[in-house]
Amino acid sequence: MSGVIQAYPVEKEYEKNPDISREDIKKLREWLKTQPHLPGEYITDFDLVLIFFCCERSAEVSKQVLDLHYTLRTLFTSLFKDREVNKTVIKTAEMTLLAPLPMPTVNGYRAVYCRLLDGDPKRFVIANIIRVFMMIFDLWQYEEGSWPGFVLMIDMDLTTIGHISRLDVMTVRQILYFLQECMLVKLKEVHFLNAPSFMDKVMMILRPFMKKALLDMIKIHEVGADTLYQYVPKKSLPKESGGEYQDRLTLRDEIIRRLTANKDFFKDENRRRVNESLRPGGKVKTVEDLFGIQGSFKRLDID
Numbered sequence: 001m002s003g004v005i006q007a008y009p010v011e012k013e014y015e016k017n018p019d020i021s022r023e024d025i026k027k028l029r030e031w032l033k034t035q036p037h038l039p040g041e042y043i044t045d046f047d048l049v050l051i052f053f054c055c056e057r058s059a060e061v062s063k064q065v066l067d068l069h070y071t072l073r074t075l076f077t078s079l080f081k082d083r084e085v086n087k088t089v090i091k092t093a094e095m096t097l098l099a100p101l102p103m104p105t106v107n108g109y110r111a112v113y114c115r116l117l118d119g120d121p122k123r124f125v126i127a128n129i130i131r132v133f134m135m136i137f138d139l140w141q142y143e144e145g146s147w148p149g150f151v152l153m154i155d156m157d158l159t160t161i162g163h164i165s166r167l168d169v170m171t172v173r174q175i176l177y178f179l180q181e182c183m184l185v186k187l188k189e190v191h192f193l194n195a196p197s198f199m200d201k202v203m204m205i206l207r208p209f210m211k212k213a214l215l216d217m218i219k220i221h222e223v224g225a226d227t228l229y230q231y232v233p234k235k236s237l238p239k240e241s242g243g244e245y246q247d248r249l250t251l252r253d254e255i256i257r258r259l260t261a262n263k264d265f266f267k268d269e270n271r272r273r274v275n276e277s278l279r280p281g282g283k284v285k286t287v288e289d290l291f292g293i294q295g296s297f298k299r300l301d302i303d
Contacts, residue, residue, distance in 0.1 A: 105233070
């Protein structure tokens with residue numbers, strides 16, 4: 001897992017997805033050239049294939065998702081601005097486990113397993129955790145390309161009511177908006193493991209920012225339940241969770257080495273931001289504008 005990653009070849013994407021043609025991507029590229037505010041010179045054909053795939057090959061939805069994807073990476077500064085593998089990133093990665101699992105789920109999707117490793121609520125900063133999660137995710141997707149589906153697993157084993165009280169609502173709102181509207185995956189399942197007695201309070205915070213389609217994807221597994229294994233093979237989990245994968249600390253350390261080895265990836269990715277002063281029509285987008293027009297278009301795999 002550690003080491004400098006290599007980009008997934010775009011030619012293999014065409015082989016995986018024969019219903020996406022080079023002509024489709026060429027047309028999307030031509031449209032991109034008419035959008036001076038977007039970082040077109042840094043957006044690769046691989047990126048365009050990912051977008052086209054996630055939008056079920058709809059050219060119009062792809063254009064909207066592409067614009068919003070890079071707009072949000074620009075506007076959501078606490079999550080995406082000036083990303084680098086610094087002391088805060090390393091410290092956050094030491095206190096959490098944000099681990100892509102090695103094998104597909106029962107339905108053939110790719111899954112990521114997330115949990116706290118340090119249970120002290122005073123050290124819990126949700127914006128830092130999501131920032132690091134997205135850095136790990138970007139490396140993973142860059143290396144593996146498109147997936148038929150994506151599964152998010154959140155193990156709440158060490159989560160206390162103290163952590164919930166420290167949740168920053170704006171950060172929660174931003175990441176849920178990004179996830180539902182323009183994250184370049186086909187989200188299929190969200191699993192909460194070892195759900196605590198106050199899970200209803202967690203959902204009370206999340207529910208206002210979630211569409212019905214996302215709510216319907218959520219599976220809540222109580223402490224000691226084996227219901228997860230209907231969806232995710234037990235052997236794919238870390239050893240402490242009864243699986244056959246690496247133990248948590250070994251896995252954590254590999255992920256940190258992976259981040260450290262790929263500092264240049266984030267220097268390059270930081271160029272993929274929107275210049276609002278060049279947006280056609282002169283209408284500058286702000287966070288307030290976006291949240292004021294939630295649901296202005298639909299992601300085909302979400303709605």
